[in-house]
Structures are given as structure tokens and as C-alpha cells.
Amino acid sequence: MESIKKLIRDIPDFPKPGIIFKDITPILGDPAAMAAITGAFEKAFEGLKPTRVVGIESRGFIFGALLARAMNLPFTPVRKPGKLPYDKISVQYTLEYGEGTLEMHTDGVTRDDRVLVMDDLLATGGTAAATCELIEKVGAKVAGVGFVIELAFLEGRAKLKGRNIVSLVTF
Numbered sequence: 001m002e003s004i005k006k007l008i009r010d011i012p013d014f015p016k017p018g019i020i021f022k023d024i025t026p027i028l029g030d031p032a033a034m035a036a037i038t039g040a041f042e043k044a045f046e047g048l049k050p051t052r053v054v055g056i057e058s059r060g061f062i063f064g065a066l067l068a069r070a071m072n073l074p075f076t077p078v079r080k081p082g083k084l085p086y087d088k089i090s091v092q093y094t095l096e097y098g099e100g101t102l103e104m105h106t107d108g109v110t111r112d113d114r115v116l117v118m119d120d121l122l123a124t125g126g127t128a129a130a131t132c133e134l135i136e137k138v139g140a141k142v143a144g145v146g147f148v149i150e151l152a153f154l155e156g157r158a159k160l161k162g163r164n165i166v167s168l169v170t171f
């Protein structure tokens, strides 16, 4: 995973002053890195017997959809408000400033599902925790939560306490 770390680009003050944005587009441009990432998640999660992958908008779609294909599992998107066309459920969560909302189609997961939640990056953990809540609202189980990058100094793991967390690269 050291070679993948080298493909993550720091962009200071994006999208606002004080944030160091972790740009993963060099990873997307490297097929061997994408294969290594998908393989690492597959190996880490196969023992959990998942039945579905949920990807968080938007970079979670990329890694989540690849993992779903590799594991031959269905994929479900969790999106920002106003994007999904069918009947949906939603969850509110706290952002650094104000509130955020995430939505999922009512038929996105079923009660019997054991779900893998995927995003590109774990920061404060609010987004992933809200997604887990959304899945559990339907009565499904969260089998594991996967991130390519973990910003450990933000302690996002605290919001996901008791869950199976896999992160491939830590800063």
C-alpha cells in the first residue's frame, strides 16, 4: 500500500482555506493501483459473508462499484439530497458547519442484507456513521466499512465504534 500512498496528492486549501484535500485522481489513473485496492478490500471482507455493497456519493461509488463487481454483489448508491428519483429514506447528520442529509432508495437494501459500506476517505466519520444508520433503519446489518484513506488524527473511528473497519492507507 506504500505505492498507493504515493499516488495520493495533497491539495492545500481546497475546497476551503485550512483543508488539505486528499486528491485520489492519480489512483484512478493507475489500473494496477485500482486492482490492488479492490483485491485488498475483497480479501479483508470476504470472511464477513457480505450480500451487498453500498457506496457513498461520490468517490465511494468508484471503489464500491469495483468491489461489488469483484465480489459478484449488488451495488446500492447513497446520495446527497435531491438526486435519487424513486421512493427514498433519509438521514440527517452533523457536519463541521450545520447539517447534512443522505438518501437511499427504499428498495436499496433489504432486511436480510449484510452490507459493506464504502467511501474513499474517513475523516470525522460523520458521513459513514450516517450511512450505517440509514442501512440499519431498514433492518439490515452493516458487515463492514471500507475506506481507501483514513485521516487518523480526526478520530473518525470513534463514530464507528464496534464496526469492522478496513482502511488501506493511514495519515
Ligand code: AMP
Binding pocket: 019, 020, 021, 022, 023, 056, 057, 058, 059, 119, 120, 121, 122, 123, 124, 125, 126, 127, 128, 156
Ligand atoms: P467525514 O464525514 O468527516 O468522515 O468526511 C468524509 C467525507 O468527506 C468523504 O466522503 C470524503 O470524500 C470527504 N472528505 C473529508 N475530508 C476530506 C479530505 N481532507 N480530502 C478529501 N476528501 C475529504
